[in-house]
Amino acid sequence: xxxxxxxxxxxxxxxxxxxxxxxxxxxxxxxxxxxxxxxxxxxxxxxxxxxxxxxxxxxxxxxxxxxxxxxxxxxxxxxxxxxxxxxxxxxxxxxxxxxxxxxxxxxxxxxxxxxxxxxxxxxxxxxxxxxxxxxxxxxxxxxxxxxxxxxxxxxxxxxxxxxxxxxxxxxxxxxxxxxxxxxxxxxxxxxxxxxxxxxxxxxxxxxxxxxxxxxxxxxxxxxxxxxxxxxxxxxxxxxxxxxxxxxxxxxxxxxxxxxxxxxxxxxxxxxxxxxxxxxxxxxxxxxxx
Ligand SMILES: C[S@@+](CC[C@H](N)C(=O)[O-])C[C@H]1O[C@@H](n2cnc3c(N)ncnc32)[C@H](O)[C@@H]1O
Numbered sequence: 001x002x003x004x005x006x007x008x009x010x011x012x013x014x015x016x017x018x019x020x021x022x023x024x025x026x027x028x029x030x031x032x033x034x035x036x037x038x039x040x041x042x043x044x045x046x047x048x049x050x051x052x053x054x055x056x057x058x059x060x061x062x063x064x065x066x067x068x069x070x071x072x073x074x075x076x077x078x079x080x081x082x083x084x085x086x087x088x089x090x091x092x093x094x095x096x097x098x099x100x101x102x103x104x105x106x107x108x109x110x111x112x113x114x115x116x117x118x119x120x121x122x123x124x125x126x127x128x129x130x131x132x133x134x135x136x137x138x139x140x141x142x143x144x145x146x147x148x149x150x151x152x153x154x155x156x157x158x159x160x161x162x163x164x165x166x167x168x169x170x171x172x173x174x175x176x177x178x179x180x181x182x183x184x185x186x187x188x189x190x191x192x193x194x195x196x197x198x199x200x201x202x203x204x205x206x207x208x209x210x211x212x213x214x215x216x217x218x219x220x221x222x223x224x225x226x227x228x229x230x231x232x233x234x235x236x237x238x239x240x241x242x243x244x245x246x247x248x249x250x251x252x253x254x255x256x257x258x259x260x261x262x263x264x265x266x267x268x269x270x271x272x273x274x275x276x277x278x279x280x281x282x283x284x285x286x287x288x289x
Contacts, residue, residue, distance in 0.1 A: 053080060
């Protein structure tokens, strides 16, 4: 019997026809910048729970965006200096503005424009790394994690937090919303990203020679036991879904009717006294060895 050869860890490259390069579905508007700040604060308990950075002094944050996670890291770890890098210049400028205005962050961060796949830092420059909601957007997650490993010192911890978009579920059943979600994920794949990368973090880190790898599946499961949190989370999720609508409509991936249908369904779910929301993401921990 012929043995099947496995594709290398990673994913096939897909590019937008329009731009020929990877893109970012949510866009780079001021509204999206504010959404990232709200999102980081809203998810802080789940994302920043017991991170292993107490002994770190020079942390690298790849895909720092507008500095929303940086602010939380600097607040939680008073002895930390964070170097952020992001390919989007307006986001980096916003990060600098935000953090300069933050008394406890002053003198404790720098932010640079650059690609995650080719980090402009010398080997072993940092003693920890934090990546959150970025690998889903990069063209080559394996190369990015290899670069992170290169610039970390031996023994340095790395935390990678990522989406696993196949886990989304709503009750009452919401077919327009699920169809929209499929279009959202298909488009992210076409843009060169990977909305399912969370499930692959263990494989990626193992193939790159990281040690002490663990993955935590963190689930938001809201029902009648926590109606207040369910309502808050549904509002957050509705904003997240709609943040992709302009780009998806422009690319012809969703129709006005589908978006309107999704809005109606989300409204029904928000009013339903027995509604259920479910979504899981993955947080991987590893060490450079
Ligand atoms: C969803 S945002 C997350 C930002 C931040 N980590 C947070 O949680 O608020 C993704 C960020 O990754 C950046 N990004 C995407 N691909 C990148 C790449 N190849 N190199 C550097 N930054 C990238 C985007 O510009 C954007 O700022």
